Amino acid sequence: MNRGKSAPKTGSMQSRVIADMRRRIIKGEIEPGSPLSEFALAEEFGVSRTPVREALKQLQTEGLVEIRPRVGTFVTTPSRREITELFEMKELLEGAAARLLARRGRVTEIDLLERNLREADEATERDDRERYAELVQEFHDLLIAGADNSKLEAHYRMLMNQLAYSRLVHTSLSRPGRVLQSDREHHVVLELIVEKDGDSAEQVMREHVRASRRALLAGLPIAGSDEVFGTQGS
Structure with a gap:
């Protein structure tokens, strides 16, 4: 029962991170090629790293960020x-x-x-x-x-x-x-x-x-x- 209550909260956190990061990238507030730190973003949004990690995966699907295994996550720089x-x-x-x-x-x-x-x-x-x-x-x-x-x-x-x-x-x-x-x-x-x-x-x-x-x-x-x-x- 408690798990059922926490799920929407986690989803809401993730949605908030996605929406805000998407807006910043699209508006050019975060430069192309800029690194994105899960830890720093979690601190900024006041959430755990899990919703941040899932948000970045969604933004990668949308073509806004690039996740490089064992290297880091970066704002996409289109050729x-x-x-x-x-x-x-x-x-x-x-x-x-x-x-x-x-x-x-x-x-x-x-x-x-x-x-x-x-x-x-x-x-x-x-x-x-x-x-x-x-x-x-x-x-x-x-x-x-x-x-x-x-x-x-x-x-x-x-x-x-x-x-x-x-x-x-x-x-x-x-x-x-x-x-x-x-x-x-x-x-x-x-x-x-x-x-x-x-x-x-x-x-x-x-x-x-x-x-x-x-x-x-x-x-x-x-x-x-x-x-x-x-x-x-x-």
């Missing part, structure tokens, strides 16, 4: 190849989302996307890249939500965690002229969605993701043959 492969999947999912949203007609997400673009235009005029980066993420999140496909959204969330996208978007937007180009591309995508032109919306959305990938890769440092992603986008 250029891995980033390219993840963006290829991002292109497929967001293209499909644009097509699905175009089929739905005038739904709530359309109004929210239009408001998003008005705010993005203002941020672009102010050259406020921090705010624009936030609006970029919101635009893509609204697009996925508007597709109204739970399976697509689940795969997308997992992918975005693996990308730690908020770190990468800043690097992409640092390229000269990319903010203005990105804003224009978003406008074209939404215009086609409103016109219910799913084929064109998908095509343009995929082109937009490819352009973002090119800008990102152009802004990454080159580190030997693997050309890994460092801390530039954080």
